Amino acid sequence: MASRGTTSRRILELAESLLQRLGYNGFSYHHLSQELGIKNAAIHYHFPTKEDLGLQIVEQTRKRFNKWCNNPENRILPVKQQLDWLVQTYHYNLKLGNRVCLIGALATDYYTLPASMQNAVKELSYELQHWTARLLENGRESGVMDFKGRSNHKALCILSTLTGSLQLARLLGNERHQQIVDQIYLDLNLTY
Amino acid sequence: MASRGTTSRRILELAESLLQRLGYNGFSYHHLSQELGIKNAAIHYHFPTKEDLGLQIVEQTRKRFNKWCNNPENRILPVKQQLDWLVQTYHYNLKLGNRVCLIGALATDYYTLPASMQNAVKELSYELQHWTARLLENGRESGVMDFKGRSNHKALCILSTLTGSLQLARLLGNERHQQIVDQIYLDLNLTY
DNA sequence: GTCTATATACCGATAGAC
DNA sequence: GTCTATCGGTATATAGAC
Numbered sequence A, B: 001m002a003s004r005g006t007t008s009r010r011i012l013e014l015a016e017s018l019l020q021r022l023g024y025n026g027f028s029y030h031h032l033s034q035e036l037g038i039k040n041a042a043i044h045y046h047f048p049t050k051e052d053l054g055l056q057i058v059e060q061t062r063k064r065f066n067k068w069c070n071n072p073e074n075r076i077l078p079v080k081q082q083l084d085w086l087v088q089t090y091h092y093n094l095k096l097g098n099r100v101c102l103i104g105a106l107a108t109d110y111y112t113l114p115a116s117m118q119n120a121v122k123e124l125s126y127e128l129q130h131w132t133a134r135l136l137e138n139g140r141e142s143g144v145m146d147f148k149g150r151s152n153h154k155a156l157c158i159l160s161t162l163t164g165s166l167q168l169a170r171l172l173g174n175e176r177h178q179q180i181v182d183q184i185y186l187d188l189n190l191t192y
Numbered sequence C: 001g002t003c004t005a006t007a008t009a010c011c012g013a014t015a016g017a018c
Numbered sequence D: 001g002t003c004t005a006t007c008g009g010t011a012t013a014t015a016g017a018c
Helices: A006-022 A029-036 A040-046 A050-070 A079-095 A102-108 A115-141 A151-172 A175-187 B006-022 B029-036 B040-046 B050-070 B079-095 B102-108 B115-141 B151-172 B175-187
Strands: none
Touching: A006 A029, A006 A040, A006 A050, A006 A102, A029 A040, A050 A102, A050 A115, A079 A115, A079 A151, A079 A175, A102 A115, A102 A151, A102 B102, A102 B151, A115 A151, A115 B151, A151 A175, A151 B102, A151 B115, A151 B151, A151 B175, A175 B151, B006 B029, B006 B040, B006 B050, B006 B102, B029 B040, B050 B102, B050 B115, B079 B115, B079 B151, B079 B175, B102 B115, B102 B151, B115 B151, B151 B175
8 A cells, every 4th residue: 555655656646647648547557667667566566456546646636635725824815815726736737748637537537437436536526616615705705806696606617617628728729728717817807 | 431321320329428428448349349239340340440430429520510500590590599509519418428528538538549539629629619709709799798808718718617517517416517507607697 | 241250469467486 | 665477358450251
């Protein structure tokens, strides 16, 4: 199992990258072993099955997200800066090599995933949606931003947009992503 | 090659369904042959390689889209009805069994696709974006809808939202899709 | 146009030496 | 903790009979 050994971390990091670039069914232990300069048996030592590896990728992302959200320093940040952080998280995927977001990658492969991974990515998306809805609700109440309808629906809408944006960027050009983000801010009566 | 023989059409239809449910790397000739009650060699007779099959799926969708857009009966429809048609196209994927849209499915698998498919899906997304931008531009000029910024950016934003929405629906529940669509209409100062 | 049979490659995974 | 070696399964694809 993966704890914090260097090799484990290198495997996990590369696997996350490949998953978001090629999809869950698009990368293999062979890809990993070649690029890391080790044999596939070594990877199986750290992650016995591909399900173990995939699950840890999702759980790692969940922990990263929840850690940021629960950090008191971040919780007291102005609403707009918290939204900026969310948006930068997506933009970071683009910069790292046209990755799509983890949720989008796993959603399109969803019905081929082991149940443990399905449940984990469901949890992640639920937490993300909940946090974003609260953020927007606060933003509207405090007059920082403006939008119609329920904050929960607007949150779902914005998260869908960010998810789709990284995918369209692959087809229509990376500059499209920033244009879409600008439009989101415009629709919220904000400037990025 | 596939023309209009019954078997070819059955293969193409099932392959399209599997592609949008399981991803390009998530379905096989074995899946197809089992469900159609024929042998995988028969499928190779109609579609020699998986690339041939995948390419025809994309080209079929392109033709379907362009045929609708270029139909004079549809071109004279009120702007809102044309937008409704676009939105229903996405909703239809959901009804057919939680399919994601073709563009979303192929975008996440993009870097594992043969070049011919990459080019075809690029073309499709370009045509879709162009048509949607013109639709929104007309809608705003005629006072049917309202939004800030460039119509081209708003079009990209809405298409991203619809793409992501079918994916989030898998994780958060199908009812989320309609909520997201309602929000899109609300943001356009329209009612669905 | 569909079949049986098979070629070839790659996949995830394991046994056992070091 | 990493290696060599290999198993069993499945993938795409083809040859040739019917």
